[in-house]
Amino acid sequence: xxxxxxxxxxxxxxxxxxxxxxxxxxxxxxxxxxxxxxxxxxxxxxxxxxxxxxxxxxxxxxxxxxxxxxxxxxxxxxxxxxxxxxxxxxxxxxxxxxxxxxxxxxxxxxxxxxxxxxxxxxxxxxxxxxxxxxxxxxxxxxxxxxxxxxxxxxxxxxxxxxxxxxxxxxxxxxxxxxxxxxxxxxxxxxxxxxxxxxxxxxxxxxxxxxxxxxxxxxxxxxxxxxxxxxxxxxxxxxxxxxxxxxxxxxxxxxxxxxxxxxxxxxxxxxxxxxxxxxxxxxxxxxxxxxxxxxxxxxxxxxxxxxxxxxxxxxxxxxxxxxxxxxxxxxxxxxxxxxxxxxxxxxxxxxxxxxxxxxxxxxxxxxxxxxxxxxxxxxxxxxxxxxxxxxxxxxxxxxxxxxxxxxxxxxxxxxxxxxxxxxxxxxxxxxxxxxxxxxxxxxxxxxxxxxxxxxxxxxxxxxxxxxxxxxxxxxxxxxxxxxxxxxxxxxxxxxxxxxxxxxxxxxxxxxxxxxxxxxxxxxxxxxxxxxxxxxxxxxxxxxxxxxxxxxxxxxxxxxxxxxxxxxxxxxxxxxxx
Amino acid sequence: xxxxxxxxxxxxxxxxxxxxxxxxxxxxxxxxxxxxxxxxxxxxxxxxxxxxxxxxxxxxxxxxxxxxxxxxxxxxxxxxxxxxxxxxxxxxxxxxxxxxxxxxxxxxxxxxxxxxx
Numbered sequence: 001x002x003x004x005x006x007x008x009x010x011x012x013x014x015x016x017x018x019x020x021x022x023x024x025x026x027x028x029x030x031x032x033x034x035x036x037x038x039x040x041x042x043x044x045x046x047x048x049x050x051x052x053x054x055x056x057x058x059x060x061x062x063x064x065x066x067x068x069x070x071x072x073x074x075x076x077x078x079x080x081x082x083x084x085x086x087x088x089x090x091x092x093x094x095x096x097x098x099x100x101x102x103x104x105x106x107x108x109x110x111x112x113x114x115x116x117x118x119x120x121x122x123x124x125x126x127x128x129x130x131x132x133x134x135x136x137x138x139x140x141x142x143x144x145x146x147x148x149x150x151x152x153x154x155x156x157x158x159x160x161x162x163x164x165x166x167x168x169x170x171x172x173x174x175x176x177x178x179x180x181x182x183x184x185x186x187x188x189x190x191x192x193x194x195x196x197x198x199x200x201x202x203x204x205x206x207x208x209x210x211x212x213x214x215x216x217x218x219x220x221x222x223x224x225x226x227x228x229x230x231x232x233x234x235x236x237x238x239x240x241x242x243x244x245x246x247x248x249x250x251x252x253x254x255x256x257x258x259x260x261x262x263x264x265x266x267x268x269x270x271x272x273x274x275x276x277x278x279x280x281x282x283x284x285x286x287x288x289x290x291x292x293x294x295x296x297x298x299x300x301x302x303x304x305x306x307x308x309x310x311x312x313x314x315x316x317x318x319x320x321x322x323x324x325x326x327x328x329x330x331x332x333x334x335x336x337x338x339x340x341x342x343x344x345x346x347x348x349x350x351x352x353x354x355x356x357x358x359x360x361x362x363x364x365x366x367x368x369x370x371x372x373x374x375x376x377x378x379x380x381x382x383x384x385x386x387x388x389x390x391x392x393x394x395x396x397x398x399x400x401x402x403x404x405x406x407x408x409x410x411x412x413x414x415x416x417x418x419x420x421x422x423x424x425x426x427x428x429x430x431x432x433x434x435x436x437x438x439x440x441x442x443x444x445x446x447x448x449x450x451x452x453x454x455x456x457x458x459x460x461x462x463x464x465x466x467x468x469x470x471x472x473x474x475x476x477x478x479x480x481x482x483x484x485x486x487x488x489x490x491x492x493x494x495x496x497x498x499x500x501x502x503x504x505x506x507x508x509x510x511x512x513x514x515x516x517x518x519x520x521x522x523x524x525x526x527x528x529x530x531x532x533x534x535x536x537x538x539x540x541x542x543x544x545x546x547x548x549x550x551x552x553x554x555x556x557x558x559x560x561x562x563x564x565x566x567x568x569x570x571x572x573x574x575x576x
Numbered sequence: 577x578x579x580x581x582x583x584x585x586x587x588x589x590x591x592x593x594x595x596x597x598x599x600x601x602x603x604x605x606x607x608x609x610x611x612x613x614x615x616x617x618x619x620x621x622x623x624x625x626x627x628x629x630x631x632x633x634x635x636x637x638x639x640x641x642x643x644x645x646x647x648x649x650x651x652x653x654x655x656x657x658x659x660x661x662x663x664x665x666x667x668x669x670x671x672x673x674x675x676x677x678x679x680x681x682x683x684x685x686x687x688x689x690x691x692x693x
Contacts, residue, residue, distance in 0.1 A: 008663045010625045018632055018644065025648035032681040034651070037659040038667050042677065081683050 012040050016049050024053035028084065051076035058083055060090065061108045068280065069143075072111045072287065078147025085149065085168075086113050086141055088175050089356055092394070092419075092528075093377035094436055096370045098553040099447045101437030103417060104138050104377055107529045109266040110283040112142040116265075116532050117546075119558040121439045122412035127404070128396055128524060133535040136558070137265055138546055139354065141168055142287055142294075150294045151354050153180070155250070155543025161262055162254040164543050165294050166352025175356035176368070178377040180547045181234040182245040183353040234353075239373045243544070246375065249352055250543045255293050261286040269533035366421040366434045367448030375548045380419060380436065389422045391431060391510060395523040402470035403509075403522040414439035418451060418523055429456045431481065431502070433512070433523075443554045445486055445495045451521060452500060452512045454483025460501035465513060465520075479504040485514045485521075492554075583633065587626040590619075594639050616646045 023031050035045030055066050055076055060083055073079045095102040100120040106113055115138040124131030137154040144150055153164040169183060234242060267279040361368045368378045383392040398413040417437035423430045433451045460480035468474055481502045489496030500514040510523040540546045549557060597611045624647055631640035660667060
């Protein structure tokens with residue numbers, strides 16, 4: 001295919017509609033290659049139409065949303081850059097603790113992505129579809145005008161909601177671990193995304209500074225300007241040091257959120273245009289406010305550059321460390337003292353950072369084996385249904401028959417989230433139903449247990465125990481599979497199993513029946529994003545616990561808000 | 577405003593050939609696909625572009641999308657150097673401009689190698 005005469009004029013002669021249709025099929029890299037080749041191509045490649053097509057191809061949000069979001073960014077190219085960077089963050093992230101379940105769903109917000117924790121709860125008064133489901137914000141990454149990312153951690157301290165600005169350090173395309181860290185940050189534009197190599201490569205040598213109390217007289221000009229990237233990476237510090245660093249930094253960077261900016265993080269799911277426009281207007285205001293706060297680095301503390309101020313002296317390592325704190329663009333310089341394990345060059349600024357990394361993790365029956373001392377969330381691979389794997393994906397369930405919404409005379413039903421996946425084992429295909437959230441008040445089996453496993457090639461010999469459901473509709477069993485359901489085993493950690501069957505009935509419901517006890521678990525498909533958009537926000541925990549709850553517990557740690565104005569003492573929390 | 581070029585005889589003839597094949601009663605989908613492949617495979621670049629414009633002007637959806645895809649296929653996974661060579665482009669960027677633009681697009685090449693911990 002050798003062109004003869006025209007050069008780039010062929011491409012340049014095309015109307016921009018056609019050009020963007022052609023480039024739509026290209027990868028963003030190929031589009032950029034075109035743009036790098038000459039001035040004219042650079043000009044047409046920069047066109048909004050080209051990048052709208054690329055944004056649309058990502059299929060993260062509908063085209064109408066892209067068009068709405070465009071109003072808040074300088075170009076579709078900037079928006080594309082943001083979307084492609086945060087894309088790997090979308091999905092379900094979990095942590096082992098508390099054992100009742102810790103599910104953080106990361107979804108598109110408003111020119112942002114929002115991580116929402118669904119807390120252990122009972123099915124709401126309006127039933128499955130309309131709950132409303134109870135959730136709390138964990139973090140947010142907002143797209144600024146140039147397409148760069150501004151990261152905010154969410155949390156609640158002393159009865160007030162705060163946001164904790166930080167930076168999005170890097171996002172691996174195939175990330176499976178989301179880490180909250182404290183990292184030195186170089187003086188550069190706030191929020192600009194950088195794809196940095198591992199810390200160790202940037203460090204020429206580890207620099208340790210010893211500060212004694214007599215150093216308090218050193219003026220700013222006498223301080224040595226920090227070299228780029230010196231110091232030990234956060235992940236190599238001991239657990240106690242990491243915890244303390246996170247606590248120190250969050251306490252310093254936190255920003256008070258005015259009530260007007262605290263209502264919505266994303267537009268509610270509504271049917272009418274008017275309400276939707278109202279939500280959008282509120283969200284634009286909120287975003288501008290947060291981005292301004294991010295840039296200014298406003299905090300509760302006054303800027304005290306150069307002067308020393310003794311901060312709540314906290315122990316880092318074995319000796320008292322924090323001597324002074326200096327605020328620069330929202331990030332704080334931490335001068336560490338004798339014996340400290342965290343070494344930061346004088347003049348470095350540090351801040352909260354979010355890093356999505358790829359780690360080799362083993363898993364057992366679709367549940368990853370997690371570290372218990374990292375401030376991290378772990379990604380659950382969600383497979384979409386396809387031929388042979390019709391039931392893959394996220395389901396919501398309750399125990400008891402008939403299923404249906406709770407009423408006055410019936411006690412509340414604990415809400416279960418079940419992830420169905422398929423596994424080949426010894427030549428058989430198994431359908432595995434992993435429990436990732438449980439709404440009881442005290443957990444019976446570990447988080448991530450398989451509630452049931454069935455063999456897709458073995459139909460069940462059992463009949464469905466009931467003839468009709470709560471509306472007296474006849475039960476039509478489409479298919480059934482034989483397998484086993486979870487049962488008490490050897491202690492909490494090692495559940496056993498007992499025979500049972502999975503029935504596929506009308507309306508796309510799955511019902512698992514334990515043969516002996518006749519316990520019934522009914523499942524239906526969930527659209528988590530829609531549920532959250534109709535949901536009810538509840539107070540968060542303190543910031544670091546809000547991100548990764550590391551303490552082992554078997555009860556509902558999110559239920560302690562009975563005195564709040566949201567009247568959360570309702571039985572939905574199933575607290576005791 | 578870029579005016580659409582008028583369709584020349586050669587291009588029109590090809591479009592008609594395409595339409596004839598695709599409106600044949602007894603042509604199976606398989607046969608049509610085979611025809612499309614051969615039809616588009618041998619086309620010179622200049623003709624491809626003309627065909628795209630013509631199909632757009634005449635609003636022939638099928639042909640238009642086929643041709644656009646074919647043009648795109650030819651540009652996939654190609655380096656900047658290849659683009660310049662193939663399109664006989666001289667880069668008129670100054671070296672500073674080049675550095676600036678490379679920085680502007682650097683993000684598109686990031687993430688090619690994933691960071692392992």
